[in-house]
Amino acid sequence: MSVLVVVEHDRGTMTPASLGALTAGHNLAKQINTTMEAVTVGANADALSNSIAVFGATTIHQAHHAALIDFGPEAWGESVAQVVRKTSPQVVIGCGTERGHEVIAQVAARLDLPASMNCIEFDAAFDGTQPLRMTRARWGGSLLENAQLDASIKLVTLANHTVEPVEVPTTAKVAVIDVELDASVMHSFVRDRVERVAGVTLATAPVVVSGGRGVGSAEAFGPLEELAGLLGGIVGCSRAVTNNGWRNHTDQVGQTGTRIAPDIYIACGISGAIQHWVGAMASKNILAINTDREANIVTKAGYAVIGDLHKVVPAISAEIRRRRGQ
Secondary structure (H helix, E strand, C coil): EEEEEECCCCCCEECCCHHHHHHHHHHHHHHHHCEEEEEECCCHHHHHHHHCCCCCCCCCEEEECCCCCCCCCCHHHHHHHHHHHHHCCCCEEEEEEEHHEEEEEEEHHCCCCEEEEEEECCCCCCEEEEEEEEEEHHHHCCEEEEECCCCCCEEEEEEEECCCCCCCCCCCCEEEEECCCCHHHCCCCCCCCCCCCCCCCCCCCEEEEEEHHHHCCHHHHHHHHHHHCCCCCEEEECCHHCCCCCCHHHHHHHCCCECCCCEEEHHHHCCHHHHHHHEEEHCEEEEEEECCCHHHHHCCCEEEECCHHHHHHHHHHHHHHHCCCC
16 A cells, blocks of 8 residues: 555656655655655656655656657556556545646546545545545635545545655665557547747746736836846736737736746736636745735735836836846
């Protein structure tokens, strides 16, 4: 018996969400006095073993098949299901990402088990024998639900940015499992992708400077771009901005965009509707720049400047350059 963590990766590169899931798995395994194990899908993830062991996995199951070259939800789901059948863990933890939810849903369907998604906390009294109680984020995080999962194997996903990764290096053994996949799981695979420019992304940037409807136009994002550049960050936006065609959807922060967790989030001219707040609430610090002191983002922010962003943002950039002697 064990806690099994499904490691999410993209062609052999482990996703940040996996680190939190591994830490959550290690913590839960320690709580119920068992081991934390991990599973990777595809031979291109074999090189992740050492990185996974750093977070406490004692056994790493490597699911191999010639078709597992890139992500495919059915193939990954069936592969993990076969590993679960073989290892009989007490709890299986997936990442709270689009892929993570899809894989765990596939596993649940194939094993005829219930699954609980977007968990943010597990019952500290759980000993592995009773139903697993947890708190789940629902409706994009606007509702927290207390629930319990009663099944022979508990399948869950951990909401992203919920657990801070903690290294607990251990010696792990590797177990290769040659899975059997038939035509029924070969319907969909990632075959091609558009590569973005290398560097920080909205999801990983330490600083995000976002603009909302209050920015006024696509051209008016220039000062936000300048500030983000000075701070080594990236520019984001609200849904209203993408709806107006001022920025691409890939820049959107929110429930239907990207969920971020930067060291500081600078929200300019953003009202802070719940859908946007869901994407930004994991930020370690929030600075709101807004003319409306009653705006939702202002009331939730740790710091706020009540003023015209078109004056405030350039002033911040000018002060940064002055202090740097630029």
